[in-house]
Amino acid sequence: MEKIRKNKKIILGFLLPAFIIYTCFEVLPVIMSIYFSFNDWSGIQAVPLEYVGLRNYIKIFSSPVFLKSLQNVLIYVVISVALQVPIGFALGLIIHHFDHGQRFFKAAFFIPMILSVSAVSLLWNFIYFPTEKGILNSFLIKIGLSDLTQQWLVNPKTSLMALIIVSTWTSVGYYMIICMAGLSTISDSIFEAGALDGVAGIKKVWYIYIPLLWDPIKMSVIMVITGVLKIFDTVYILTPSGGTNNSTIVPSLLMYNESFRYSHYGIGSAIATVIFIMSALVSVFSLKIMNKKESIEY
Amino acid sequence: MKLRKQILTTLLAIAMIANLTGCSSTSPEVSTDTASVTEGSATVTTGASTNSASTGEKVKISFMSRDSGDTPIAKVYEEQIAAFMEENPNIEVQNDSIYEEAAYNNKLKVAISTGETPSIFYYPAIAGLKEWAKNGVIMDLTDALASDPEWADSFLDGALDTYKLDAYGVNGIYALPNEINVDVVFYNKALFKQAGITKTPDTMDELYEDIDKLNTVGITPFGVGGTNTWIMGHIFNNILAKRIAAEGITELGTGNKKWTDTDVVECLRLTKNLKEKGAFADGFEGMDYNTQMNQFLTGEVCMISHSSPIISEMFNSDSQILDDIGLFPFPSFEDKSEYKDTRVIYTSGWMLSGTMSEAEKDATLKLVKYMTTPESIQARMDAAWRVSPYKNINAAANAPQLLKDMIAYTNTITKSVGEYFDYDTCSTLVDTSRNGILNMMLGESPEDTAAAIQADIDENRP
Structure with missing residues (x-):
C-alpha cells in the first residue's frame, strides 16, 4: 500500500480521468464563456464571431434591468445567508438533542430539498395564490389580518421576499444535515468539560457549538452564496417574467433570456462572466471575514 | 494547518463558482449538448448521407416539433412517421420532438449553433426567421413548391404568403404553414x-x-x-x-x-x-x-x-x-x-434545414409532402382537432359542435393577421x-x- 502511495504515476493515473472531466466540463466552459463575452454572435454556426471588445459589458452595465438584477440577487444573498444557515443550524442543534423522533424530523425537514423545484413551486403557488383562496391570504383573513392580504408574487414590495422564503424553506434541511454531521464529530468529553465549568444554554451555543462548527458554518455560507447567485429555477417558475417592474429579475434569468430566447450569446456570456466574478469576490470576501474567527480544534 | 485549511476552503469555493459559471455559459454548453444532439437529430451528417445514398444505406433525417409524449397529436405524428418509414425503407426519421417550450428552444438553438439543424422543425416566428434565412440555416421552399403545383395548391389561398420574407429583405418562402390557431x-x-x-x-x-x-x-x-x-x-x-x-x-x-x-x-x-x-x-x-x-x-x-x-x-x-x-x-x-x-x-409552420445534402433534402421533402397529404392532415384533424391551413379539411362527423363551429368560422375569414x-x-x-x-x-x-x-x-x- 505504502509503495502504491509513493508511486506518483499510479496516483496521477487515478486522478487523470477526474482531471480531464473537470477541465473539459468546468474549466474550459468558463474560459470559453469569458472569451465569448468579448464577441458578438447570433448563434448561427455559419456566422463567425465578431470581436466587440468591452461592448457587451458596457451594454449590460448601462442596462437598468441588469443593475436591478444585481441589486435583487445581492438582497437575495444577504437575506438567504441570514436565514438559511442560522435556521438550518438551529434545527440541527434542536433535533440533535431529541431522544425520540430524530429520524422523522430529519426526514421531514430534508424532504423539500429532494423535491423537484417544479413541485415546490406548485405548492407555493397555492400558498401565495393572489385571492382569498390562497392559503396564506385565507389564513390572514381567518386570524383577522385581512388588511395584510396581498398578491404576494405580483406586488413588487413582497415578491422578492416571497421567493426568498421558498428558497429558505427548501434549503434549511440541507444545512440542518450539515450541522448534524458536524455535531457527530464533537466528542462528548467537551460537553462534559463545559458542563463542569457551568456552560449551558446560549453560552453553550456561543462558546462550544459555534466555534466547533465554524468550518461547516463557513462552508454552508459559501454554499448559500454560490447557490443563490446562480438562482434561476425558483424565480423562473414562480415569476417567469422576472416580476412586476423586474422586482424579481436575477442575472441568471437575464442570461438565459439573452442567450436562448434572444440569441444574444455575447451578452449572455458577459452576464455569466459577471456572475462568476461576483461569486468569486463575494465568496472570498465572506471567507476573509469568517476566517478572522478561527475554528477551534481540541 | 490554518493556511492549508484556508487554501482548501478557498479552492473549494472557487470550484463551486466555476461549476456555476460553467453551467451558465452559453456556447460552451454547445460542446456537451452536441453529444446528445449527435445521438438524435445530428445523425444528419452531410458526408455520411451523401455516402449513404450512393452505397444504398439509409438516409437519416430528423423531425422536431413541440408535440411529444402521449398527446393525441403526438401519437398521430408517431404513426405517420412510422408509416412513412415503412413505405420508404431507405429513409430513417428520428423524431426529436419535445413538448416543454424552454427545453425545445434550448435544444433547437444549440442544434442550429452547432450546424446540426433538424431536417424539419417548428419555430414560432416570421420576421425572426430573417437571420436564419439570410445565412442559409433554413431552406427557401419557393422552388420545391413551384415544381409541385398540386402540392402548392393544397394550401389555403394566401397561406404560403405568411412565410414570405420579402418585406424583411430576404426573398423566398421559408416555412410551410402547418397549423392555424x-x-x-x-x-x-x-x-x-x-x-x-x-x-x-x-x-x-x-x-x-x-x-x-x-x-x-x-x-x-x-x-x-x-x-x-x-x-x-x-x-x-x-x-x-x-x-x-x-x-x-x-x-x-x-x-x-x-x-x-x-x-x-x-x-x-x-x-x-x-x-x-x-x-x-x-x-x-x-x-x-x-x-x-x-x-x-x-x-x-x-x-x-x-x-x-x-x-x-x-x-x-x-x-x-x-x-x-x-x-x-x-x-x-x-x-x-x-x-x-x-x-x-396564429400560424405555426414547419421550417426545413438549409444545410442538408441532396439526399437528405429529397428525403425531407418527401416526408413533408407525405405529412401534408389530405389524408395525413385529415388524420391529425380527426385525432387532435388541429385546424390546418389546407383546403378540403373538415371536422369528423362525431366531432363536438364547438369544433365544427370553429372550422365554419375559420372558413369565413378573409383578412387575418x-x-x-x-x-x-x-x-x-x-x-x-x-x-x-x-x-x-x-x-x-x-x-x-x-x-x-x-x-x-x-x-x-x-
Missing part, C-alpha cells in the same frame, strides 16, 4: 343567459355592456392568467388588429410606425380599460393559465380569449359545462368598422411588450408602457 372568445352560454345576455357582442361597446351585466349578477366576465403574460398579450393583439389592422401591425414591425404613435397607445389604453371596466377577476395578475382554465371550465368565469387548439384541451377535461361553450369573434370597434373583419390567426412581434425582427419585443402590458395592468400608464417598449426596440432591433 384562430383566436376567438369562448363563452359560457348558460352564464350569458343568467346575466340576461341574449346575443354575443359584435362591438366593444356591446362587450362593455355585457361585462356590466355579468358583474351585476356576480359573474366574473373574463378569466385571465396574468402570470402567463401571453394571455394579456393576446387580448392586446386582438385590440391592435381591430384598430390598426394587418397593415398597421406590419408597419409597426418594420419600423415605419412607432409604439408611441397615438393609435398604438390608444390600443394599450383600451386594453387597460378592460380591467377598469371590471372585465377580469380581482388578482388576475397573479393567477396562471391553469387557474384561468379551471375557472372557465368550472363556470366560475364566463369568457376566455383563446385560440382553436384549446378545444381539444377543453374536451379532454371532465368539465360539466362543455355543452354550454360557444365562441364568437373578438368584437370590433364602431369607430374602426373598416377593420371589423380583420381576424387574429398574426401576433405583432411576429412581424418584428427585434427578438426581445415579445418579452418586453408582454411584461410591459402586465405592468400596465398593475398601474403603469399606457404612455410609459409604449415608451418603454419603443426604447427596447430602438436598442435591440437589428
Whole structure:
C-alpha cells in the first residue's frame, strides 16, 4: 500500500480521468464563456464571431434591468445567508438533542430539498395564490389580518421576499444535515468539560457549538452564496417574467433570456462572466471575514 | 494547518463558482449538448448521407416539433412517421420532438449553433426567421413548391404568403404553414343567459355592456392568467388588429410606425380599460393559465380569449359545462368598422434545414409532402382537432359542435393577421411588450408602457 502511495504515476493515473472531466466540463466552459463575452454572435454556426471588445459589458452595465438584477440577487444573498444557515443550524442543534423522533424530523425537514423545484413551486403557488383562496391570504383573513392580504408574487414590495422564503424553506434541511454531521464529530468529553465549568444554554451555543462548527458554518455560507447567485429555477417558475417592474429579475434569468430566447450569446456570456466574478469576490470576501474567527480544534 | 485549511476552503469555493459559471455559459454548453444532439437529430451528417445514398444505406433525417409524449397529436405524428418509414425503407426519421417550450428552444438553438439543424422543425416566428434565412440555416421552399403545383395548391389561398420574407429583405418562402390557431372568445352560454345576455357582442361597446351585466349578477366576465403574460398579450393583439389592422401591425414591425404613435397607445389604453371596466377577476395578475382554465371550465368565469387548439384541451377535461361553450369573434370597434373583419390567426409552420445534402433534402421533402397529404392532415384533424391551413379539411362527423363551429368560422375569414412581434425582427419585443402590458395592468400608464417598449426596440432591433 505504502509503495502504491509513493508511486506518483499510479496516483496521477487515478486522478487523470477526474482531471480531464473537470477541465473539459468546468474549466474550459468558463474560459470559453469569458472569451465569448468579448464577441458578438447570433448563434448561427455559419456566422463567425465578431470581436466587440468591452461592448457587451458596457451594454449590460448601462442596462437598468441588469443593475436591478444585481441589486435583487445581492438582497437575495444577504437575506438567504441570514436565514438559511442560522435556521438550518438551529434545527440541527434542536433535533440533535431529541431522544425520540430524530429520524422523522430529519426526514421531514430534508424532504423539500429532494423535491423537484417544479413541485415546490406548485405548492407555493397555492400558498401565495393572489385571492382569498390562497392559503396564506385565507389564513390572514381567518386570524383577522385581512388588511395584510396581498398578491404576494405580483406586488413588487413582497415578491422578492416571497421567493426568498421558498428558497429558505427548501434549503434549511440541507444545512440542518450539515450541522448534524458536524455535531457527530464533537466528542462528548467537551460537553462534559463545559458542563463542569457551568456552560449551558446560549453560552453553550456561543462558546462550544459555534466555534466547533465554524468550518461547516463557513462552508454552508459559501454554499448559500454560490447557490443563490446562480438562482434561476425558483424565480423562473414562480415569476417567469422576472416580476412586476423586474422586482424579481436575477442575472441568471437575464442570461438565459439573452442567450436562448434572444440569441444574444455575447451578452449572455458577459452576464455569466459577471456572475462568476461576483461569486468569486463575494465568496472570498465572506471567507476573509469568517476566517478572522478561527475554528477551534481540541 | 490554518493556511492549508484556508487554501482548501478557498479552492473549494472557487470550484463551486466555476461549476456555476460553467453551467451558465452559453456556447460552451454547445460542446456537451452536441453529444446528445449527435445521438438524435445530428445523425444528419452531410458526408455520411451523401455516402449513404450512393452505397444504398439509409438516409437519416430528423423531425422536431413541440408535440411529444402521449398527446393525441403526438401519437398521430408517431404513426405517420412510422408509416412513412415503412413505405420508404431507405429513409430513417428520428423524431426529436419535445413538448416543454424552454427545453425545445434550448435544444433547437444549440442544434442550429452547432450546424446540426433538424431536417424539419417548428419555430414560432416570421420576421425572426430573417437571420436564419439570410445565412442559409433554413431552406427557401419557393422552388420545391413551384415544381409541385398540386402540392402548392393544397394550401389555403394566401397561406404560403405568411412565410414570405420579402418585406424583411430576404426573398423566398421559408416555412410551410402547418397549423392555424384562430383566436376567438369562448363563452359560457348558460352564464350569458343568467346575466340576461341574449346575443354575443359584435362591438366593444356591446362587450362593455355585457361585462356590466355579468358583474351585476356576480359573474366574473373574463378569466385571465396574468402570470402567463401571453394571455394579456393576446387580448392586446386582438385590440391592435381591430384598430390598426394587418397593415398597421406590419408597419409597426418594420419600423415605419412607432409604439408611441397615438393609435398604438390608444390600443394599450383600451386594453387597460378592460380591467377598469371590471372585465377580469380581482388578482388576475397573479393567477396562471391553469387557474384561468379551471375557472372557465368550472363556470366560475364566463369568457376566455383563446385560440382553436384549446378545444381539444377543453374536451379532454371532465368539465360539466362543455355543452354550454360557444365562441364568437373578438368584437370590433364602431369607430374602426373598416377593420371589423380583420381576424387574429396564429400560424405555426414547419421550417426545413438549409444545410442538408441532396439526399437528405429529397428525403425531407418527401416526408413533408407525405405529412401534408389530405389524408395525413385529415388524420391529425380527426385525432387532435388541429385546424390546418389546407383546403378540403373538415371536422369528423362525431366531432363536438364547438369544433365544427370553429372550422365554419375559420372558413369565413378573409383578412387575418398574426401576433405583432411576429412581424418584428427585434427578438426581445415579445418579452418586453408582454411584461410591459402586465405592468400596465398593475398601474403603469399606457404612455410609459409604449415608451418603454419603443426604447427596447430602438436598442435591440437589428
